[in-house]
Amino acid sequence: MSTGTGSGALLTVRGLTVRTRTGHPLVDGLSFGLDPGERLGLIGESGSGKSLTSLAALGLLPEGLTADGSITLAGTEIVGTPEKQLTKVRGRDAAIVFQEPLTALDPLMRVGRQIAGPLARHHGLKGAALRSAVTEALEQVRLPDPERIARARPHEISGGQRQRVALAMALACAPRLLIADEPTTALDVTVQAELLDLLDTLVRERDMALLFISHDLAVVAGIADRVVVMKDGRAVEEGSVRDVVGAPRDPYTAALVDSARTLEDALERRRAAR
Numbered sequence: 001m002s003t004g005t006g007s008g009a010l011l012t013v014r015g016l017t018v019r020t021r022t023g024h025p026l027v028d029g030l031s032f033g034l035d036p037g038e039r040l041g042l043i044g045e046s047g048s049g050k051s052l053t054s055l056a057a058l059g060l061l062p063e064g065l066t067a068d069g070s071i072t073l074a075g076t077e078i079v080g081t082p083e084k085q086l087t088k089v090r091g092r093d094a095a096i097v098f099q100e101p102l103t104a105l106d107p108l109m110r111v112g113r114q115i116a117g118p119l120a121r122h123h124g125l126k127g128a129a130l131r132s133a134v135t136e137a138l139e140q141v142r143l144p145d146p147e148r149i150a151r152a153r154p155h156e157i158s159g160g161q162r163q164r165v166a167l168a169m170a171l172a173c174a175p176r177l178l179i180a181d182e183p184t185t186a187l188d189v190t191v192q193a194e195l196l197d198l199l200d201t202l203v204r205e206r207d208m209a210l211l212f213i214s215h216d217l218a219v220v221a222g223i224a225d226r227v228v229v230m231k232d233g234r235a236v237e238e239g240s241v242r243d244v245v246g247a248p249r250d251p252y253t254a255a256l257v258d259s260a261r262t263l264e265d266a267l268e269r270r271r272a273a274r
């Protein structure tokens, strides 16, 4: 695990505020940092502003929402930067995988062609070299029979396989930061565990930084080094996973830890009763 301190050498978020057209803040004065190779979890209940924070980091906020404050990604200021410059940053410096892989995938296009897109754009590959790079990208996310998957359309493969394809697309340009927004929430428990394991391995092998977003403290604790706890658009607590889980300072964090523990206890009782 990284010994990152969150000084923000790779990603620095300072006073990020995301507002609606009427000026209502959905993210409110949020600050945190991420070092190269570090893994940070953003945790909080539904609606706490986690997804908007991750979208703002890549300049992808939906229409009608505006960001204030500063986000620097690998030295580039994201807030207020024209779209044309942001396309260079996306993919190269940071890439994102979403809860629903179809957000990133075209339902009508064969998987192989979709992965070929970023590989051709960023590495200038063509023909046979491009085809073998596509197969390799699918192998790297441990997809069996990559040639068959490359020929399939997204709905012809399983949900877990689709999420691996979305991951392969995100990794195609070897980003320094991977943002994973609830990447396993839509999957069943076994597939979820396999994907987390894969994510853990890929991030380690490639020395990438990870911003992992989840409402599930147990999942975040399993993959992140540090955690920022969000509530109503603000950070209520930040620290190493060990400190935050072991001795939460904020009452909201304590409630999260308690409910995760209650669940663990319930599962433990069930296991014992069998």
Ligand SMILES: Nc1ncnc2c1ncn2[C@@H]1O[C@H](COP(=O)(O)OP(=O)(O)OP(=O)(O)O)[C@@H](O)[C@H]1O
Pocket (backbone or CB within 6 Å): 020, 026, 044, 045, 046, 047, 048, 049, 050, 051, 052, 053, 062, 063, 064, 065, 215
């Ligand atoms: N385009 C939008 N216009 C107006 N409000 C929005 C928009 N997108 C999100 N919101 C609101 O902003 C708040 C934060 O949303 P966000 O999606 O970041 O939460 P979240 O913590 O990621 O929750 P979830 O896990 O449910 O996605 C929510 O109250 C949401 O309803």
